[in-house]
Amino acid sequence: MSLSQVPREIRQKIFDLAICSRVTPPASPSVTQDGRERMSTDAFDGGGIWNLKPKNPALGLLLVTKQFHDEVQHVQNHITTDYYVDIMFVKDFGLWPTWTVPVLPKNQYINSIDATFRIFDPADDLDNRFQHSLDFRGGCGGPETAIWSFYSLLTNVMEMGPGFLERKADFVVKNIKINVLTPTDGAAHYSLAYKDMLPEEISKEEKRRRRRVRGLSRDESTPAEERLTEYITNGLSMVLHIGYHTMRYGMILWESIQESIVISTNGKEHRRFDVEKLVQDYDPRYWGETPEFIVDRRDKYRQWREWLDVRRQAMKEGKELDGNPPVTYIM
Incomplete structure (x- = not known):
């Protein structure tokens, strides 16, 4: 029996699964490195983000027959604006998002963004173009440049939408969930800023770089996922509680996040930011x-x-x- 002979109700469910199922996250950074493009060459404007342009999961189905085209469009018209992104945190080599975008928003409103962070030690087969794009060394009077890539991950959603496919848009996100997972790549993750290496393997120049790390906890007894969770939490708290030094960066978040940002570690809630309350209580x-x-x-x-x-x-x-x-x- 061909798909066209299946009862329409069942066929609609098949289309729904085909279009809305989450993209399988890459097993490792090596798998998708060839298709990734740097969002910016400016370290202060998302220079550590290496995006993989999402594919339209409905495209093949839309081109089969007019009947399938109409039925797939019916499914698309009823898809909610809930999006998922897997972000590989590749130490020193950047933030690598992989989006699931069943359909683009029809208006300014996005119901939710569900983001998962996975931690990886950079493998030897990764191209050198990625190296040092996520730099945790302290700046001259400012924060480490890596923080701007985390910030741009968030603001790019407001300005470009899910998948970073639009330009000069003005999106509003109701709720954002961030979940940091325990690494499964087998590395010790003594540092979150640099590749794990034996002391004798580290050059003098590299040792100088590593001494200047800022922002990240150096407590090796704390699990890597908890250290990254705390780093993300501290950065968000700084810009959401706008003040003399952070008002210019927090304004877009107040303008574009409707309700909350929730940060978890392995699914356990770590911190909840009630954006509406922050706005109303601000003095x-x-x-x-x-x-x-x-x-x-x-x-x-x-x-x-x-x-x-x-x-x-x-x-x-x-x-x-x-x-x-x-x-x-x-x-």
């Missing part, structure tokens, strides 16, 4: 020291906050959103 206290700057910053914040409150109310009602804030930089 800015420090605006700097120069009087004229303080007046200007308060006025800009007032303008932005009035616009933000209107936007967030529109989010709750599912309305089309104004993507043009009156100010884009406060302090």
Whole structure:
């Protein structure tokens, strides 16, 4: 019996499974390295992200016959905007997302993003182009450059949508779940910043690099997945609790995340950020020291906050959103 002879109700379920099933995560970074493209050459703008462009799972079915085309489109029209992404954290070699995108959002609203982090020691067969793209060395007065790749993973969803396929978009995500798994690649993971090596294998130059690691816990007694969970949590807390140094980075998250971000380790909740509560409870206290700057910053914040409150109310009602804030930089 051919698929066209199967009862339509069963065929619809088959189409649904074919289109909506999660993409099988790569067994290792080596498997998908040839198809990955760097999101940016700028270390401060996602330079550590190596994206694998997702395929349209419905494309082959849409091209079979007009009957299949119509039935597949019917399935697509009823798919919810819940997306999954597997992210391989490859030490020193970047963040490697693999998206499951059954269908692109039809409007600005995304119901959920479910992200899983898996930790890998870089294998010897990985191309040198990936090396040092995720650098945890401290900057000059700022954080380690690796943090910007984690930040860009989040903001790229707001600006480009799932799979990072759109350009200059303005998406809103209702809920984000992040789950960090215990590594299964067999490495000891003494460090999360660099490949595991024996002391005698590390050159003097490499030893100098490793001494400058910032942000990551160096407590080898703490499991690797817990160290990465804590790193992600600390970074998110810093930008979501906006202040003098982080307001410019947290603004887009307040504008684009409707309810919550939940971070877990092996499925056990570690931290929940209630974004709506953070926004409502926020009371800015420090605006700097120069009087004229303080007046200007308060006025800009007032303008932005009035616009933000209107936007967030529109989010709750599912309305089309104004993507043009009156100010884009406060302090």
